[in-house]
Amino acid sequence: MLWVKAFHIIAVVCWFAALFYLPRLFVYHAQSSDQASIERFKIMERKLYRGIMTPSAIATVVLGFWLVSYSSDYYFSSGWFHAKLLLVALLLGYHHACGRLLKKFAQDQNTHSHKFYRWFNEFPVLVLIGVCILVVVRPF
Template identity: 50%
Template sequence: MLWIKSLHIIFMVSWFAGIFYLPRIFVNLAMTENDGAFNQLNIMARKLYRFITPFMILTIVFGVWLTSYNWDYYKAAGWFHTKIALMLVLVVYHFICGHFQKQFAEGRCSKSHVFFRWFNEFPVVILIAIIILVVVKPF
């Protein structure tokens, strides 16, 4: 079980690293007026999105595997239900990032760098909430 927990944490940290960095690339894409820089940032965004998507999947797979060891406890734990809800919100956020990446690649993203600066903060809030839920188990 500790190997499964370790892999869950490793893939979660890797996913979050990418999900923190991708919107920062969007900030730069929204700001740049240089075609060469824009093209290079688009390549970086596409590669990063493709790179972190398996981490999202593996985080979920190992998380489900981990809960299977003590499902009776988890299905009754309110904090766990909240964690799962937040994780689902983060999955939606991940796919929204993919949507923005495609918009930038097609040259049709109209969001400003200010929007992406705020957008970038959202997964930080989710991470803080999930860690508090898992460690403190407030309810």
């Protein structure tokens, strides 16, 4: 069980690193005007999303449910765990939204400013704070 937990934490850290970095790339991409930079950002964004972000998200979810399987009665009867699952579901939605935005950038159809992406980048921070409090404090 400790190995599963360790790899779950590693996957979460990798996923969040990508969730923090991809929207930051969107900020810089939205500010770019020269074609060389635009093409470079497209490559960086695609590789980050497909090579790190999505595999890390999958590993996080699979390993998380593997951990739950050790004490499923406890977890599914705990209010804090239901709240955590809601936050994870919101984060998966955010992940999907990043994928949609990536496609817009890839097709040169971005309609948002760099300021939008600066604010968009803050959402996973709020989720991370909530998940950490729920897992450590278990307030309900």
